[in-house]
Amino acid sequence: MPELPEVEFAKRKLGRWAIGRRIERARVDPKGRYVFRPARPAQVERALAGERFEKVERVGKNLLITLAGSGRKGVLSHLGMTGKWARRAASEPAPRFSRLRLELDDGSALHYCDSRLFGRFRLVPGARFEELPEVRALGPDPLDEGIDPRRLAAQLARRRVAVKPTLMDQRILAGVGNIQASEALWRAKIDPRRRADRVTLAEARRIAKGVLDTIRATLRAQGDGDEITYVEEPGGGNPFSVYGRKGEPCRRCRKGRIERVVQAGRSTYFCPACQSR
DNA sequence: ACCCGTGTTCGCTG
């Protein structure tokens, strides 16, 4: 269920665990075939064995992993709804829903875990990620490129649907998902049901700030541990201001109660009292 | 049994 902050967290962890390490063995769980297609499990195992981790980057919700062996290989890892990377000792049992196990040369094993199998793991010849259509289509990444309010305002002005689903369009801002969109609009004090083309430049500035602030806050809330716990999982409190808080009083104005509506098939949370229509 | 889900993509319409 990862959005930009969770993927950034995964990038940092993966970098710390794996850069400079060599993959001694790779094993794909049979169910993992959904994640790795069109490559077949045996192909993936063969391609990864013997490679060394050189670099781990992130663009939007995508992890870009560069492996170096004889030449360069890339892996694009998208976590989908339920993907996670975890680290165990090689002697430990695999965590639940492990779909790929990478034994490294330091006695550790990295696991790609994914219960719902919406994640994607693609081999990218030559690690030429920039050539992939799905990477080219992405808008600016808020964390490393910032957000240009004028550009954002111009993009919103071309859309007649509600601003919240529009913010989740990866061509506008790469990495903003369902939670971050709700949170950002709450911070910007704008009703998520507002038509995108009715957002002013001044409001676009607030949205830009809201997106960056919520991303940073979510990142901070992940803390320093090794494991990610998503909301509603045991052990994870809810670090958000409106998401998942239907019926609770607004933490800012104390007047409204948080409402939940469905937009473009996704739940949206907002305060009807302090987010203006 | 039934509903829900922090995501993307495809097929379709206008």
Add this chain to the structure above:
DNA sequence: TCAGCGAACACGGG
């Protein structure tokens, strides 16, 4: 070409 929509993908958890 593009905006917009609904379904599909595959599965666990409540």
